[in-house]
Amino acid sequence: MARVSQQMTRGAYALWVMVFFLIVFGVVAALYYTTRKVDYVWRWYRVPQYFLYKEKVEVRAEIQGRVQEILRSEENALIRVQGDGETGQYTVPAKDLRVDVGDAVYPGDVLGVFQRWKVGILMQGLWLTLKVSLISILLGIGIGLIAGLARISSNPALKWSAVTYVEIIRGSPLLVQIFIWYFVLGTVINTLLAKNGMEQLPPIWYGVASLAFFCGAYVAEIVRAGIQSIHRGQMEAARSLGMSYPQAMRHVILPQALRRILPPLAGQFISLIKDSSLLGIIAIRELTKATREVVTTSLQPFELWFMCALLYLVLTFGLSMFVQYLERRTAVS
Amino acid sequence: MITVDNVSKTFHAPHEVKALQNVSCRVAKGEVVVIIGPSGSGKSTLLRCLNRLEHADTGHIYIDGVDILDRKTNINKVRAEVGMVFQSFNLFPHKTVLENVTLAQKVVRKRSEKEAVAKAMALLQKVGIPDKASVYPDRLSGGQQQRVAIARALAMDPKVMLFDEPTSALDPEMIGEVLDVMKALAREGMTMIVVTHEMGFAREVADRVIFMDQGCIVEEGTPEHFFTNPTHSRTKLFLSQIL
Ligand SMILES: Nc1ncnc2c1ncn2[C@@H]1O[C@H](COP(=O)(O)OP(=O)(O)OP(=O)(O)O)[C@@H](O)[C@H]1O
Numbered sequence: 001m002a003r004v005s006q007q008m009t010r011g012a013y014a015l016w017v018m019v020f021f022l023i024v025f026g027v028v029a030a031l032y033y034t035t036r037k038v039d040y041v042w043r044w045y046r047v048p049q050y051f052l053y054k055e056k057v058e059v060r061a062e063i064q065g066r067v068q069e070i071l072r073s074e075e076n077a078l079i080r081v082q083g084d085g086e087t088g089q090y091t092v093p094a095k096d097l098r099v100d101v102g103d104a105v106y107p108g109d110v111l112g113v114f115q116r117w118k119v120g121i122l123m124q125g126l127w128l129t130l131k132v133s134l135i136s137i138l139l140g141i142g143i144g145l146i147a148g149l150a151r152i153s154s155n156p157a158l159k160w161s162a163v164t165y166v167e168i169i170r171g172s173p174l175l176v177q178i179f180i181w182y183f184v185l186g187t188v189i190n191t192l193l194a195k196n197g198m199e200q201l202p203p204i205w206y207g208v209a210s211l212a213f214f215c216g217a218y219v220a221e222i223v224r225a226g227i228q229s230i231h232r233g234q235m236e237a238a239r240s241l242g243m244s245y246p247q248a249m250r251h252v253i254l255p256q257a258l259r260r261i262l263p264p265l266a267g268q269f270i271s272l273i274k275d276s277s278l279l280g281i282i283a284i285r286e287l288t289k290a291t292r293e294v295v296t297t298s299l300q301p302f303e304l305w306f307m308c309a310l311l312y313l314v315l316t317f318g319l320s321m322f323v324q325y326l327e328r329r330t331a332v333s
Numbered sequence: 334m335i336t337v338d339n340v341s342k343t344f345h346a347p348h349e350v351k352a353l354q355n356v357s358c359r360v361a362k363g364e365v366v367v368i369i370g371p372s373g374s375g376k377s378t379l380l381r382c383l384n385r386l387e388h389a390d391t392g393h394i395y396i397d398g399v400d401i402l403d404r405k406t407n408i409n410k411v412r413a414e415v416g417m418v419f420q421s422f423n424l425f426p427h428k429t430v431l432e433n434v435t436l437a438q439k440v441v442r443k444r445s446e447k448e449a450v451a452k453a454m455a456l457l458q459k460v461g462i463p464d465k466a467s468v469y470p471d472r473l474s475g476g477q478q479q480r481v482a483i484a485r486a487l488a489m490d491p492k493v494m495l496f497d498e499p500t501s502a503l504d505p506e507m508i509g510e511v512l513d514v515m516k517a518l519a520r521e522g523m524t525m526i527v528v529t530h531e532m533g534f535a536r537e538v539a540d541r542v543i544f545m546d547q548g549c550i551v552e553e554g555t556p557e558h559f560f561t562n563p564t565h566s567r568t569k570l571f572l573s574q575i576l
């Protein structure tokens with residue numbers, strides 16, 4: 001392959017670049033054509049409202065009475081309603097006023113209307129996915145670091161605990177683990193909490209826990225491999241200077257291991273972001289679940305699923321850029 | 334200063350090797366002892382037992398009166414007093430030369446940054462590379478790296494320095510610069526135990542030479558004794574091969 005591209009002339013290279021774009025264009029066009037064949041109508045303009053939309057708020061009277069006075073300021077108007085022994089005050093934008101002084105109003109009558117921006121369900125889902133992933137990654141790093149260090153310890157209690165943990169997590173599907181966290185551990189914990197008169201934990205806690213422990217097992221293996229890839233002479237040099245094991249780990253081994261484990265860690269974190277899409281099944285409205293809900297109401301599944309995939313791509317791409325930046329920063333000299 | 338009393342060490346993996354068999358020796362303060370012997374004779378193992386990088390199976394080792402094999406001994410404290418220089422340098426590649434020399438001073442000796450840097454610069458001056466302080470080790474030649482490693486060990490103000498074939502990994506033209514540093518150290522009265530194949534160094538600097546073979550000390554004596562009329566046939570054979 002490499003040799004072929006070396007022999008290629010500039011013209012041929014440009015040609016094949018064009019072929020690439022033709023392929024991309026062809027795939028998109030074919031997709032569009034076939035969807036038209038099944039009478040699918042593309043309505044991309046309907047998508048933005050699920051990120052951000054204008055909500056119409058109607059201000060309604062709560063009491064029966066008569067509009068006593070309207071105090072106008074630059075933008076807002078204060079409506080005072082006088083009822084039978086009770087008064088009500090309502091603020092509405094001055095230009096959307098629906099009543100006049102002296103009007104009789106009944107409970108439920110619209111006094112004024114105003115609009116405000118609201119964050120759409122897709123945006124909420126995206127934010128939740130980001131939040132859940134970041135918290136799980138941070139917890140996963142902590143768990144993985146501890147488990148990884150335990151894994152290389154000579155103490156059998158630590159070592160075997162770490163091995164058991166890693167093997168159990170890596171040997172079973174994440175979906176099953178999420179069910180166990182939510183339906184088994186969650187039920188037990190929430191029942192115990194309820195018995196002691198405390199508030200129950202929301203599903204997101206169990207979702208984060210399942211992801212963090214899942215991620216932690218893989219991080220542990222990455223950390224172990226990273227530490228073991230450092231030549232043992234480094235540890236011996238540090239110890240022979242009088243450093244304790246933790247000091248040698250902290251100042252000599254881990255900083256060197258970190259550089260080697262960053263790339264595999266990045267891969268792990270990218271999988272974690274994608275795996276968070278499973279959390280929808282325990283009623284956490286992350287990006288995938290949010291998309292499903294929007295699809296059922298909007299009936300524009302094609303646009304929305306593509307949008308959903310694109311948003312995951314933005315998250316994972318952003319993360320890998322960030323890790324590349326870290327790699328460059330930790331690179332020696 | 335150092336007393337090794339009946340020390341034995343057996344490795345079990347990958348197969349059983351009696352690396353040290355009832356080894357006893359003493360090193361006085363200010364003495365320079367050179368250990369020679371064929372490959373696999375247990376020279377490194379003996380050296381590594383002295384700062385407990387290897388744990389001797391039986392016997393006793395006293396350094397400055399401290400029984401280092403005693404469970405109650407704080408081994409980190411002992412190791413800070415015993416400098417060690419490795420064949421493969423083992424500098425910390427993620428730290429600059431200066432940081433290599435200051436790290437343990439700050440972490441173990443709890444010196445301030447200023448103190449540690451002053452000490453490090455003085456030592457780098459002494460080993461002849463003060464101009465490389467801010468460089469990373471991979472930019473140095475082997476000889477320079479080994480001199481930094483010596484400075485790093487000296488920064489802890491050790492009472493003894495252990496050298497395990499400090500010039501074996503070096504190109505011939507760099508051996509001299511490292512040996513010069515070691516000679517200077519010996520002249521200052523540092524207690525040193527040196528495993529080496531540099532017979533010139535042994536002849537010139539050593540107060541005593543120890544010949545090891547198959548985990549035992551076969552013969553020990555002054556350099557003159559060794560290089561003029563060794564007693565044991567194994568010593569003669571080894572010297573005839575190496576000289
Ligand atoms: N960590 C270890 N595990 C198993 N066997 C070992 C270990 N270290 C050393 N040995 C064995 O112990 C014996 C003595 O080794 P040692 O390194 O002390 O020899 P040496 O005299 O330093 O040799 P060289 O000149 O090659 O460095 C050798 O047979 C070696 O294979």
Ligand SMILES: [Mg+2]
Nearest residue numbers: 376377378498
């Ligand atoms: Mg050796």
